Amino acid sequence: MPELAEVEYFRRRWNPGIGHKVVKVFLNPKARIGRGVDVKAMTKALTGAKLIESFAAAKQMAFRFSGNVWIGVHLGMTGRLEAGDADREPTPYDHFKLTMTGGKELAFVDPRQFGRILFWQGEGVPPWWEKIPPAILSSEFTVGVVEVFLRRRARTSIKAVLLMQERFPGIGNWMADEVLWRAGFHPQAKAGSFGPKSVRKLHATLREVCAEAMEVIGKDWSDPPDSWLFNHRWKDGGRCPRSKKPLVREDVGGRTTCWSPERQVLGAERR
Secondary structure (H helix, E strand, O other): OOOHHHHHHHHHHOHHHOOOEEEEEEEOOOOHHHOOOOHHHHHHHHOOOEEEEEEEEOOEEEEEEOOOEEEEEEOOOOOEEEEEOOOOOOOOOEEEEEEEHHHOEEEEEOOOOOOEEEEEEOOOOOHHHHOOOOOOOOOOOOHHHHHHHHHHOOOOEHHHHHOOOOOOOOOOHHHHHHHHHHHOOOOOOEHHHOOHHHHHHHHHHHHHHHHHHHHHHHHHOOOOOOOOOOOOOOOOOOEOOOOOOEOEEEEEOOEEEEEOOOOOOOOOOOO
16 A cells, blocks of 8 residues: 555656646546546546646645646555656556646556545535645644554554554555664554653654655655665565664554564563
């Protein structure tokens, strides 16, 4: 599932369409990505509308067009956005396409169809966009809100809590592992066991990982450096880039989780 930085990267893939008008709209009627969309209303609203700007938040994207028209995109597990011109080679999975003036084409490609297209027209921002919680890099994401959230989920493992989108929007499996590894917290530690010092450290590390991921992955899909856990967590026999000791992979909170027993010790969070 694409996370915060991957979503930002794919948002930028449609930037070539900004300033251009929609000439033609295609939504595969057999694809699940368009479930619930009024195709006729969307086609009418988009045709002739100009793409003005785009946004990324959490694991979603929104594209604003003239005429108060919005398209939302959730990539799901295998979705991606592509942009090209008239000679772009189509794929069998081009389930949503916008043909733009200037020969531009914007496509949503999704082999497994776990993604989704949303449509909205009206004043202000769409309801489904407005309800996304404050971004981790925003001023509204404070130590206080993290502390309250952990306390309310005191008996849940911290790994599972970090995946809760209502407080940590855009954080997915690899980012949660990266945060806990950098901060030195065991993924099985209970959220309620975090003391004030550890909550501050967790908050700072969340912001650090998000900022760096946006700069590296979100900018141009660059591979993170080997100093990150990211490059070592996927493979058997992987070693911690700091301690050089073997990493462990097990299910925690229903998700495959990677950590360094040498650095991440239960009880370290009680500070």
